[in-house]
Amino acid sequence: EAGVAQSPRYKIIEKRQSVAFWCNPISGHATLYWYQQILGQGPKLLIQFQNNGVVDDSQLPKDRFSAERLKGVDSTLKIQPAKLEDSAVYLCASSFAGQGYEQYFGPGTRLTVT
Amino acid sequence: AQRVTQPEKLLSVFKGAPVELKCNYSYSGSPELFWYVQYSRQRLQLLLRHISRESIKGFTADLNKGETSFHLKKPFAQEEDSAMYYCALSLFYNQGGKLIFGQGTELSVKP
Numbered sequence: 001e002a003g004v005a006q007s008p009r010y011k012i013i014e015k016r017q018s019v020a021f022w023c024n025p026i027s028g029h030a031t032l033y034w035y036q037q038i039l040g041q042g043p044k045l046l047i048q049f050q051n052n053g054v055v056d057d058s059q060l061p062k063d064r065f066s067a068e069r070l071k072g073v074d075s076t077l078k079i080q081p082a083k084l085e086d087s088a089v090y091l092c093a094s095s096f097a098g099q100g101y102e103q104y105f106g107p108g109t110r111l112t113v114t
Numbered sequence: 115a116q117r118v119t120q121p122e123k124l125l126s127v128f129k130g131a132p133v134e135l136k137c138n139y140s141y142s143g144s145p146e147l148f149w150y151v152q153y154s155r156q157r158l159q160l161l162l163r164h165i166s167r168e169s170i171k172g173f174t175a176d177l178n179k180g181e182t183s184f185h186l187k188k189p190f191a192q193e194e195d196s197a198m199y200y201c202a203l204s205l206f207y208n209q210g211g212k213l214i215f216g217q218g219t220e221l222s223v224k225p
Binding site for chain 1: 118123157158159160163200211212213214216217
């Protein structure tokens with residue numbers, strides 16, 4: 001089966017600019033996660049969707065980050081405006097359901113904010 | 115607060131030596147614990163989970179609730195084991211399966 005797809009793989013922007021990331025989960029996976037991984041740290045959950053509804057967005061900086069999962073399939077994560085501290089790898093993961101199911105990760109998008 | 119701690123950022127061993135990657139967690143409820151691995155230029159992937167109690171690629175991990183630990187062990191390290199290893203905690207009450215990751219340990223196996 002095809003894995004989780006993400007694009008772009010790399011992005012360099014200046015601070016205060018906006019950026020968007022795209023994720024296509026494994027077909028049939030109802031749960032989709034966005035993680036932020038800052039260099040030297042483990043991934044941190046930003047937002048979790050169950051189909052097209054938000055399950056957990058407690059750690060999403062809502063003043064600048066937004067995410068949507070229209071039709072319960074693809075998802076986009078947006079940052080507007082970006083700050084230097086947003087430089088990180090953004091990982092998308094999906095699972096068949098939530099608790100108890102393995103999460104499959106995409107290759108990530110490496111964002112550099114200058 | 116729930117937390118996962120991996121005290122070693124880097125662990126370097128010689129091929130054939132035993133390996134133990136440490137993981138401690140902080141959570142008062144019933145945890146579900148995982149080890150994820152990321153090989154060079156590859157995606158983060160599940161290595162093993164404590165519920166299944168299985169051995170993957172020679173690695174095992176035992177949940178010790180008394181010591182709140184979930185250390186990853188392998189009796190004889192191989193060069194292909196070199197990778198980043200992340201311990202992760204899933205909160206039992208969170209039906210969404212949210213994972214809390216440790217900072218990771220880089221394992222380097224020298225020939």
